[in-house]
Amino acid sequence: xxxxxxxxxxxxxxxxxxxxxxxxxxxxxxxxxxxxxxxxxxxxxxxxxxxxxxxxxxxxxxxxxxxxxxxxxxxxxxxxxxxxxxxxxxxxxxxxxxxxxxxxxxxxxxxxxxxxxxxxxxxxxxxxxxxxxxxxxxxxxxxxxxxxxxxxxxxxxxxxxxxxxxxxxxxxxxxxxxxxxxxxxxxxxxxxxxxxxxxxxxxxxxxxxxxxxxxxxxxxxxxxxxxxxxxxxxxxxxxxxxxxxxxxxxxxxxxxxxxxxxxxxxxxxxxxxxxxxxxxxxxx
Amino acid sequence: xxxxxxxxxxxxxxxxxxxxxxxxxxxxxxxxxxxxxxxxxxxxxxxxxxxxxxxxxxxxxxxxxxxxxxxxxxxxxxxxxxxxxxxxxxxxxxxxxxxxxxxxxxxxxxxxxxxxxxxxxxxxxxxxxxxxxxxxxxxxxxxxxxxxxxxxxxxxxxxxxxxxxxxxxxxxxxxxxxxxxxxxxxxxxxxxxxxxxxxxxxxxxxxxxxxxxxxxxxxxxxxxxxxxxxxxxxxxxxxxxxxxxxxxxxxxxxxxxxxxxxxxxxxxxxxx
Numbered sequence: 001x002x003x004x005x006x007x008x009x010x011x012x013x014x015x016x017x018x019x020x021x022x023x024x025x026x027x028x029x030x031x032x033x034x035x036x037x038x039x040x041x042x043x044x045x046x047x048x049x050x051x052x053x054x055x056x057x058x059x060x061x062x063x064x065x066x067x068x069x070x071x072x073x074x075x076x077x078x079x080x081x082x083x084x085x086x087x088x089x090x091x092x093x094x095x096x097x098x099x100x101x102x103x104x105x106x107x108x109x110x111x112x113x114x115x116x117x118x119x120x121x122x123x124x125x126x127x128x129x130x131x132x133x134x135x136x137x138x139x140x141x142x143x144x145x146x147x148x149x150x151x152x153x154x155x156x157x158x159x160x161x162x163x164x165x166x167x168x169x170x171x172x173x174x175x176x177x178x179x180x181x182x183x184x185x186x187x188x189x190x191x192x193x194x195x196x197x198x199x200x201x202x203x204x205x206x207x208x209x210x211x212x213x214x215x216x217x218x219x220x221x222x223x224x225x226x227x228x229x230x231x232x233x234x235x236x237x238x239x240x241x242x243x244x245x246x247x248x249x250x251x252x253x254x255x256x257x258x259x260x261x262x263x264x265x266x267x268x269x270x271x272x273x274x275x276x277x278x279x280x281x282x283x284x
Numbered sequence: 285x286x287x288x289x290x291x292x293x294x295x296x297x298x299x300x301x302x303x304x305x306x307x308x309x310x311x312x313x314x315x316x317x318x319x320x321x322x323x324x325x326x327x328x329x330x331x332x333x334x335x336x337x338x339x340x341x342x343x344x345x346x347x348x349x350x351x352x353x354x355x356x357x358x359x360x361x362x363x364x365x366x367x368x369x370x371x372x373x374x375x376x377x378x379x380x381x382x383x384x385x386x387x388x389x390x391x392x393x394x395x396x397x398x399x400x401x402x403x404x405x406x407x408x409x410x411x412x413x414x415x416x417x418x419x420x421x422x423x424x425x426x427x428x429x430x431x432x433x434x435x436x437x438x439x440x441x442x443x444x445x446x447x448x449x450x451x452x453x454x455x456x457x458x459x460x461x462x463x464x465x466x467x468x469x470x471x472x473x474x475x476x477x478x479x480x481x482x483x484x485x486x487x488x489x490x491x492x493x494x495x496x497x498x499x500x501x502x503x504x505x506x507x508x509x510x511x512x513x514x515x516x517x518x519x520x521x522x523x524x525x526x527x528x529x530x531x532x533x534x535x536x537x538x539x540x541x542x543x544x545x546x547x548x549x550x551x552x553x554x555x556x
Contacts, residue, residue: 012553050549175297178289213304215552216440218297239296 004034009212012046040210047172057085073100107135111146134162175220199230202256228256291457302334308556313414318342320354394473398434428527
């Protein structure tokens with residue numbers, strides 16, 4: 001399978017311009033004969049929306065833009081980030097990512113962990129998702145996480161238990177900390193998680209971050225792909241806009257799982273019971 | 285943790301910031317006040333890298349016609365970088381005000397001069413279609429060592445997250461003339477003024493304490509336990525507290541259901 005990562009810098013709150021940005025990437029990915037093209041978190045809207053959230057919201061079942069994306073997905077599978085507001089849930093805005101394939105939306109993940117501390121204020125503007133589900137795609141079982149979701153390792157465990165063979169992480173991760181060499185301290189954090197989750201879930205981890213700046217926040221770029229052995233197959237440069245193309249061998253999932261039977265030996269029932277006891281014993 | 289930064293990477297970020305932020309608002313040119321000191325020199329180096337020397341205008345705004353050493357250093361920086369520059373003596377404007385409202389209070393006089401420079405920068409900003417690059421560093425912003433609506437005013441402030449110590453690191457990396465690197469920092473509010481003299485400690489001491497307090501979120505007690513003198517920590521904390529107003533827009537009393545600054549919240553880069 002050929003994967004393309006569009007490390008773009010969306011225009012904040014301008015869906016029309018961002019749609020064009022997506023079209024350019026789709027053209028490029030199709031020229032490169034990619035099977036799957038992934039965009040970052042909130043790729044259609046930009047990240048730091050604040051009160052713009054409501055004007056940027058789309059209903060994927062009704063929006064003309066989604067209709068266009070659905071038709072584009074006849075030639076290439078797409079993952080894109082957007083603000084979701086369903087007709088039946090008016091006023092609830094989700095930070096969502098959709099997987100589109102062969103003219104259909106196969107899956108939408110709503111961000112569960114909305115960072116709201118320090119420089120982040122997401123829970124002020126977004127409703128929180130409530131689920132981590134895998135879904136079947138032509139390339140195997142896939143799970144999608146959005147940015148901070150990935151830093152809560154239980155989210156990856158749920159996808160692992162749900163059978164994910166490919167974990168797609170879409171991100172708008174700002175960089176911070178310049179004490180190290182060549183890059184942000186926080187980029188190392190994402191790479192560490194990517195390596196660990198890919199290796200210990202024997203799954204591909206495909207991380208697409210964005211580039212560019214918004215209100216002085218610097219998005220770190222550095223999108224990457226780890227194979228099911230925890231080996232980094234490719235990485236986009238930090239900071240810069242980039243378009244990364246990488247061939248991945250899906251047979252590696254089976255090879256990794258034969259060598260390291262983490263999946264075979266997983267004990268979700270034990271975990272579930274232990275979790276129940278822990279939650280039950282909270283005394284506040 | 286350490287205050288040493290990866291200068292090449294920081295320079296990439298700051299030049300990208302200058303370039304992209306100007307482009308978003310439809311500007312190609314940047315303008316800044318050049319004092320001949322370290323901060324404005326480093327900012328000019330970054331601006332020249334980001335925008336190209338022809339798109340940077342340095343205004344040299346001395347009080348009085350004498351071509352003193354700071355003016356000479358500023359001119360030299362402009363020439364080294366091949367950026368445009370212009371010298372405007374602010375004495376006629378400032379003196380005409382103080383002839384009417386005389387004072388010997390050097391802080392009032394200094395603040396007036398800082399605001400006169402700001403006023404000229406903003407007029408040239410409109411005249412040249414150039415955005416104003418601020419030159420305030422994180423140390424000054426935190427302790428409030430700047431004139432509100434004077435040198436603290438700008439359109440974008442590229443070095444606002446670099447402590448003075450880190451600006452010095454950047455100066456070394458950018459190969460700013462050693463003479464400017466070694467200059468004693470001064471706000472230039474009056475002759476013989478130095479920042480360190482006025483603040484009562486060196487930037488090295490000040491930045492270390494600020495770094496632990498702000499970046500590392502350590503408490504006063506933790507800093508005392510680390511061996512920093514209690515009086516200095518308290519003085520610094522008081523300066524931070526006293527100057528919060530310089531880092532904020534003026535407060536608005538909330539009357540309506542939606543109020544600017546309280547719950548009318550839009551990004552700066554709205555639709556860019």
